[in-house]
Amino acid sequence: DxxxxxxxxxxxxxxxxxxxxxxxxxxxxxxxxxxxxxxxxxxxxxxxxxxxxxxxxxxxxxxxxxxxxxxxxxxxxxxxxxxxxxxxxxxxxxxxxxxxxHEIQIPQPVEEACGKREEDEVEVNAQKDLNNDSSNNRWPDVEVQSLITVRTSLEHKVRLMGSKGSIWEEISEAMHGMGYNRSAKKCKEKWENINKYYKRTVGSGKKRRLNSKTCPYFDELDTLYRNGPLSIGNASSNTSDVPQIEEKE
Incomplete structure (x- = not known):
């Protein structure tokens, strides 16, 4: 067991x-x-x-x-x-x-460093005129320069025929040839607007500041009117209030 x-x-x-x-x-x-x-x-x-x-x-x-x-x-x-x-x-x-x-000297663009606090009274009023132009912001400076050039080239016709519609049709066609689509009415309105500023500034008797921001083509208009290519009497259709320009000393 x-x-x-x-x-x-x-x-x-x-x-x-x-x-x-x-x-x-x-x-x-x-x-x-x-x-x-x-x-x-x-x-x-x-x-x-x-x-x-x-x-x-x-x-x-x-x-x-x-x-x-x-x-x-x-x-x-x-x-x-x-x-x-x-x-x-x-x-x-x-x-x-x-x-x-003849050849012309092209000024170099000068950039504004600082604007003055107080604007000249004439320039303020003129700037308001430019701002009231409904088409002003749609006209680049180079396009305005083209309008001035074309209008200047037809000054002899304006002196013979006056500022008639056919002249502005021709100006409109010339602008179109440069690549700008502007009607005769718009060209005429812009021309009268910029000349309104020019006449107001010249008629005020005050010297325009060199660094003025208003109307950058003022100096070109001034040169063309003073040197003869343009006649101040043909600046716009309304000529009764056009001032006489005194020659620079």
Missing amino acids: EDDDNSSASSEALGSRKRRRKTERKLEGFVKNLVTKVMEKQELMHRQLVEMIENKERERIKREEAWKHEEMERIRKDEEARAQERSRNLALISFIQNLLG
């Missing part, structure tokens, strides 16, 4: 060890499988993160290239516009030189 008990205890101990080893193997397999799954998931997340970063970088590069292309196109258009403006200005200068028969 004692031998049977020992044999039974030995069998139970052996079975217990086998079960324990089996459990350990299962646990080890579970842990290995869990670690493998965690590593695979981490690798997947890493790949997704790398792909997302690469996609964002490609999108950023694409946006930068699009912006650079738009910026280069804008610069190209600006350069073309400046080139056209220079070409038009040169053509206008050449036209004026041919009209006057």
